[in-house]
Amino acid sequence: MANAAMKNDKDPAGLPEYGELDGIVGFHIRLAHGAVYRHFTETFAELELTQKQVSVLWLLGENPGASQIEIGNRLRMDRATTMTIVNRLQERGYLRRERSSSDGRKQALHLTPEGEKALAEAKVCIRSHEEWLKSRFSAQEIEKLVEMLGRIHE
Amino acid sequence: MANAAMKNDKDPAGLPEYGELDGIVGFHIRLAHGAVYRHFTETFAELELTQKQVSVLWLLGENPGASQIEIGNRLRMDRATTMTIVNRLQERGYLRRERSSSDGRKQALHLTPEGEKALAEAKVCIRSHEEWLKSRFSAQEIEKLVEMLGRIHE
DNA sequence: GCATGATTGTATGCTCTACTAACGATTTCG
DNA sequence: CGAAATCGTTAGTAGAGCATACAATCATGC
Numbered sequence: 001m002a003n004a005a006m007k008n009d010k011d012p013a014g015l016p017e018y019g020e021l022d023g024i025v026g027f028h029i030r031l032a033h034g035a036v037y038r039h040f041t042e043t044f045a046e047l048e049l050t051q052k053q054v055s056v057l058w059l060l061g062e063n064p065g066a067s068q069i070e071i072g073n074r075l076r077m078d079r080a081t082t083m084t085i086v087n088r089l090q091e092r093g094y095l096r097r098e099r100s101s102s103d104g105r106k107q108a109l110h111l112t113p114e115g116e117k118a119l120a121e122a123k124v125c126i127r128s129h130e131e132w133l134k135s136r137f138s139a140q141e142i143e144k145l146v147e148m149l150g151r152i153h154e
Numbered sequence: 155m156a157n158a159a160m161k162n163d164k165d166p167a168g169l170p171e172y173g174e175l176d177g178i179v180g181f182h183i184r185l186a187h188g189a190v191y192r193h194f195t196e197t198f199a200e201l202e203l204t205q206k207q208v209s210v211l212w213l214l215g216e217n218p219g220a221s222q223i224e225i226g227n228r229l230r231m232d233r234a235t236t237m238t239i240v241n242r243l244q245e246r247g248y249l250r251r252e253r254s255s256s257d258g259r260k261q262a263l264h265l266t267p268e269g270e271k272a273l274a275e276a277k278v279c280i281r282s283h284e285e286w287l288k289s290r291f292s293a294q295e296i297e298k299l300v301e302m303l304g305r306i307h308e
Numbered sequence: 309g310c311a312t313g314a315t316t317g318t319a320t321g322c323t324c325t326a327c328t329a330a331c332g333a334t335t336t337c338g
Numbered sequence: 339c340g341a342a343a344t345c346g347t348t349a350g351t352a353g354a355g356c357a358t359a360c361a362a363t364c365a366t367g368c
Contacts, residue, residue: 018228019216021209024280025287026190028300030205031307033187034230036180037355050324051184055175062173069345074172076188081326083347088324105334105345126178133179136305146182148299151290153185191326204353223316235355237318242353251317259316259363 029152036133043129049122052077052085057119060095060111067106076153094118183306190287197283203276206231206239211273214249214265221260230307248272 021027040051049057055075060066072082086109089095094115100106111119134142175181194205203211209229214220226236240263243249248269254260265273288296 019213021212024284025296025300026194026205026280026284027209028303028307029183029187029190031230032303033183034355035307036183040180041355051180052325055181058175059173067345076185077325078327079346080328080348084325103335103345107346126180130178130180133306137302141302142179144298145302146179148291148295149182149186152287153182153189188326195327206354221316231354232356233317234319234357238354257316257364261317 039132040129043125043132044122047118047121047125049118053089054119054122054126056082056085056089057094057111057115057122060109061116061119064110065098065100065108067100067103067108069106071109089115193286194283197279197286198276201272201275201279203272207243208273208276208280210236210239210243211248211265211269211276214263215270215273218264219252219254219262221254221257221262223260225263243269 018027037051044050044054052075056071059071059074063070068082068086069079071077071086072079075082077085086095086097090097092114093112095109095111097107097109100108137145172181191205198204198208206229210225213225213228217224222236222240223233225231225240226233229236231239240249240251244251246268247266249263249265251261251263254262291299
């Protein structure tokens with residue numbers, strides 16, 4: 001399978017090798033994100049909620065009456081992307097739009113009782129998802145990891 | 155920053171706050187990934203290459219003759235996803251498919267001269283992209299970060 | 309050797325996310 | 339007041355991921 005001029009397809013354990021790519025930080029962030037994404041999707045398969053949907057529900061639970069633009073800014077989504085997510089949540093009856101009294105351009109978003117219920121269920125799933133993720137680190141490492149990730153996205 | 159009952163929409167500098175979400179590790183991974191993704195897209199706007207495309211070109215440059223399944227395994231992509239990316243690269247003339255002599259089911263993938271050229275240009279862009287990413291860390295921090303990310307995706 | 313199952317590539321379709329461009333309504337500012 | 343900026347909305351484009359189904363090839367066991 002391997003000769004002098006060419007690398008192995010896999011190491012003996014069947015895990016892939018990355019060659020030079022292994023030195024690229026962005027590459028590892030993408031792989032880690034993919035792994036988290038896949039586990040999240042499994043965890044939330046029954047609830048049929050995506051990461052973005054949960055994030056919007058979560059923020060709305062803490063900030064009732066927030067506008068779409070505010071939600072979008074927090075999650076680094078543009079207006080159009082925020083729209084599609086809010087639309088889906090509204091179609092499922094998890095939130096309602098109200099005209100903002102202070103600014104006629106804005107829609108104040110509020111969770112419905114169904115939305116509150118979905119958020120509560122989602123938080124349970126998030127707990128086990130986070131447990132899966134955090135289990136490989138010490139508390140100190142987690143703090144350091146989050147701090148370093150913050151330096152990237154802030 | 156926060157009062158007892160409710161969080162502000164933004165801090166004085168206009169940066170969003172996350173409330174409870176701030177304690178979720180997966181949330182920070184997703185935000186960091188998004189930031190890296192956006193910068194990558196800007197950096198590669200002229201070359202019109204995506205992260206996945208660059209990764210495939212890169213692996214193919216180091217592993218000429220690799221099959222689609224091998225490339226997919228390395229990058230944690232399923233066969234269908236790998237197909238679409240290989241198709242695009244082939245349409246642009248960056249690689250060619252050859253029937254594997256050792257296994258009739260496999261296609262041996264090879265970079266074309268245009269593909270080699272694109273890869274060389276991509277590596278230059280990767281260098282500046284990585285510079286942007288790494289500039290906020292010390293060498294020791296980078297090593298720790300990559301090691302921790304590896305614990306997630308390995 | 310041959311039937312069976314596994315692997316690989318391919319094709320199709322669906323979903324989610326992200327971005328652009330345009331438009332109307334509203335607010336804000338000069 | 340008029341002009342510029344903001345917010346929501348709609349429409350279109352695109353990448354990426356996944357599931358399913360099918361054909362060709364390989365590997366295995368009988």
